[in-house]
Amino acid sequence: MLDVGMKAPDFKLQDKDGREITLSGFRGKKVVLYFYPKDNTPGCTKQACAFASAYDGFKTKGVEVIGVSKDSVASHVKFAEKYNLPFILISDPELKAIKAYDVWQEKKMYGKVTFGVVRTTYVIDEEGIIEKVMHKVKPDTNAAEILEYLK
Numbered sequence: 396m397l398d399v400g401m402k403a404p405d406f407k408l409q410d411k412d413g414r415e416i417t418l419s420g421f422r423g424k425k426v427v428l429y430f431y432p433k434d435n436t437p438g439c440t441k442q443a444c445a446f447a448s449a450y451d452g453f454k455t456k457g458v459e460v461i462g463v464s465k466d467s468v469a470s471h472v473k474f475a476e477k478y479n480l481p482f483i484l485i486s487d488p489e490l491k492a493i494k495a496y497d498v499w500q501e502k503k504m505y506g507k508v509t510f511g512v513v514r515t516t517y518v519i520d521e522e523g524i525i526e527k528v529m530h531k532v533k534p535d536t537n538a539a540e541i542l543e544y545l546k
Contacts, residue, residue, distance in 0.1 A: 403519045404495035411471035429516040430498040434466045434474035442534035449538040
């Protein structure tokens with residue numbers, strides 16, 4: 396389990412534009428790294444749209460917002476275009492970052508046990524250290540809670 400004060404795991408994955416993104420590439424900048432289950436689902440759409448609405452507040456503070464799911468680059472392109480998402484979306488189909496950040500967990504839905512991404516948000520400081528961890532966040536309030544924390 397990753398916790399406050401730990402070094403955030405680095406990763407090298409593609410964003411929706413096909414660019415290679417690494418966490419270490421954001422050294423010197425605070426990063427909000429949020430993991431979500433799936434593009435174009437009700438909760439994930441609410442969360443992404445909330446981050447999009449609050450994006451100017453993050454940019455004003457010099458904070459980079461990065462969303463991560465196991466969806467494909469093509470899925471991220473459609474999702475970002477459909478909802479005008481201005482921040483980075485990273486594709487992690489092989490679950491590299493998802494597992495490194497310990498968000499691939501057992502879930503129970505309607506009595507059925509499966510594995511999936513547990514909606515989690517990390518705030519990572521300018522040196523790559525985890526500053527805040529929010530587990531099982533609410534999609535519609537997550538962005539506002541993070542902005543409030545950053546004040």
